[in-house]
Amino acid sequence: MLPGIIPLLALALGAGAQTNYEVPKTEFGHPDFQGVWNYASNTPLQRPEELGEKAFYTPAEIAELVAEREAAIAANTERTTGGGRPQAGVGGYNDFWVESAGLQENVRTSLITYPANGRFPPLAEGAVVQESDASGVTEIPGERPVLFTVGGISSDGPEDRGLSERCLVGFNSGAPIFPSLYNNNIQIFQNRDHVVLLTEMIHDARIVLIGDRPALDDGIRLWTGDSRGYYEGDTLVVETRNFNALTGTFMEPRIAWGNSYHKVLTEKFTRISHDTIEYEFTIDDPATFSDKVTALIPMTKVAGHLYEYACHEGNYGLTNILRGARAQENN
Numbered sequence: 001m002l003p004g005i006i007p008l009l010a011l012a013l014g015a016g017a018q019t020n021y022e023v024p025k026t027e028f029g030h031p032d033f034q035g036v037w038n039y040a041s042n043t044p045l046q047r048p049e050e051l052g053e054k055a056f057y058t059p060a061e062i063a064e065l066v067a068e069r070e071a072a073i074a075a076n077t078e079r080t081t082g083g084g085r086p087q088a089g090v091g092g093y094n095d096f097w098v099e100s101a102g103l104q105e106n107v108r109t110s111l112i113t114y115p116a117n118g119r120f121p122p123l124a125e126g127a128v129v130q131e132s133d134a135s136g137v138t139e140i141p142g143e144r145p146v147l148f149t150v151g152g153i154s155s156d157g158p159e160d161r162g163l164s165e166r167c168l169v170g171f172n173s174g175a176p177i178f179p180s181l182y183n184n185n186i187q188i189f190q191n192r193d194h195v196v197l198l199t200e201m202i203h204d205a206r207i208v209l210i211g212d213r214p215a216l217d218d219g220i221r222l223w224t225g226d227s228r229g230y231y232e233g234d235t236l237v238v239e240t241r242n243f244n245a246l247t248g249t250f251m252e253p254r255i256a257w258g259n260s261y262h263k264v265l266t267e268k269f270t271r272i273s274h275d276t277i278e279y280e281f282t283i284d285d286p287a288t289f290s291d292k293v294t295a296l297i298p299m300t301k302v303a304g305h306l307y308e309y310a311c312h313e314g315n316y317g318l319t320n321i322l323r324g325a326r327a328q329e330n331n
Contacts, residue, residue, distance in 0.1 A: 023234040023271050026190055031234040033188045033195075033269055036306050037277055037299040039177060040099035040184040045252065045295070047110035047118030055118065057107045097182045102298065114282075114294035120250075120257065121291035132162065132254045147248040147256035155325035158318060163247065165318050167311035168223060170201030171253040175224045175240050175265055176281035179297065180253055186299070187306040188269075195229055195236065203309045208238050216242050223247065225265065236269040249288040258288025275301040 024032040047054075057065070110118035123129070132151025133140055142153035149164035149171040163169040172180035177199065189196040195208040208229040216226040221244035229238040241264055248256025249263045263285040270278045277299040284292050 021273050028190075028192045030190060030231055031236065031271060032190070033236060033271060033277060034190055036185060036187045036302050036304055038099075038102075038185050038302050039179050039279065039297050039299045040102050041111065041179040041297060042101040043108050043111050045111050045178075046120060047112065049117075049119070051109050051118070053116045053118070054109055055113070057109060062107060099179075099182050099184055102179075102300065108296075111295045111297055112293060113280075113296050115291060120293060121289050123257070124287055124290055127258045127288045129258070130248065130256045134254060145246050147246070147251070147259060148254055149251055149256075150253040152321075155321055158322065161318060161321065162253075163251075164202070164253070165321070167202060167315050167318075169247055169251075170199060170204060170309075171251070173199035173201045173204050175206065175227070176250075176267060176283070176295075177279065177297070178252070178295075183309060185302070185306055195238075197227075197238075198306065200306055200309050202311055218242065221245065221261075225260070225263075232268075234270060238265075238267040238269070240265040240267070249285045250283060250293070258285060260285075262287040277301075 026032045026034070112118045112120070115121050130142060130147045131140060132148050132153075135151075137151070139152050139154055144153070144159055146153055146160060146162055149162045149169060152161040152165065154160040158166055164171045170183075172178055172184055177186060177197075183200040185200040187198045187200075189198065193210050195210060197206040197208065198204070199206075204224065206224050206227055208227040210229050210231075213228060215228075220226070221242055223244055223246065225240040226242040227238050227240040229236055231237070243260035243263050245259045245261035247260045249258035249260050250256070263283060266282045266284070268278075268280045270280075272278050279297045279299050280294065281297075282292055282294045283289070
């Protein structure tokens with residue numbers, strides 16, 4: 001079976017769970033989530049409309065998807081040059097780094113599990129959707145603040161570029177955490193009173209306070225919000241508020257739905273086997289969506305280290321975008 005054909009793990013059916021699995025505990029008696037985990041996926045965020053409320057593929061449909069994928073690969077194994085000579089198709093120069101599938105099999109038709117149709121609910125009145133060009137290169141004029149991560153509305157200044165181009169928010173690091181093209185890795189640390197969610201992209205460390213702590217003043221607003229957590233049996237529950245409205249309520253790399261000012265994010269981490277965490281998040285933002293949105297993403301344990309993703313330390317891309325725009329203006 002070729003990688004990238006079947007979406008990730010059928011968690012709702014318990015396909016990845018070990019029947020008698022006993023969740024390991026930390027020295028403080030909490031369920032142990034420590035380690036490096038990968039959350040890559042090729043399951044679409046939203047379910048194709050023609051599938052309605054069909055949440056899972058059947059074995060026959062999976063076989064059909066495999067056959068279609070193999071045929072597409074076979075059709076692309078050769079291409080012709082300008083002189084008509086066959087030449088092996090190698091794709092983009094950086095395709096090596098792209099994570100086109102998860103590390104475990106899956107039969108889900110969408111990552112969104114609620115609403116039942118696997119799609120975003122209707123937008124609330126007045127909610128704004130901000131988009132960049134599909135390539136992330138062509139600028140679509142708009143107004144600041146830029147809420148999406150890749151692309152821009154102009155090149156007048158750094159504030160006109162996407163959040164990940166500015167090394168502020170990674171395009172898959174959250175909150176919530178969401179799979180994208182590459183660097184879909186997170187390292188989790190725990191002690192008695194804290195959990196640290198360290199995402200590879202932008203090496204962002206979200207520190208979660210555990211236990212009953214006073215709420216952060218509503219006037220203090222943060223890029224990834226203020227996260228507070230507690231344990232519910234073998235599940236870590238993280239509730240995050242106080243977002244700064246400078247990010248989308250939900251962001252894919254080139255699109256942002258609403259802004260995050262009123263967002264309440266609830267994340268649940270449940271270890272269902274030695275190498276699998278069931279990660280579920282729910283977004284509640286009545287200023288953006290007319291209903292809540294819940295998605296389910298498996299995380300797979302990997303035997304490796306998380307190395308620093310140096311962004312601003314070598315962010316030549318943003319400098320060169322602005323320099324190139326100034327050169328164009330002088331022509």
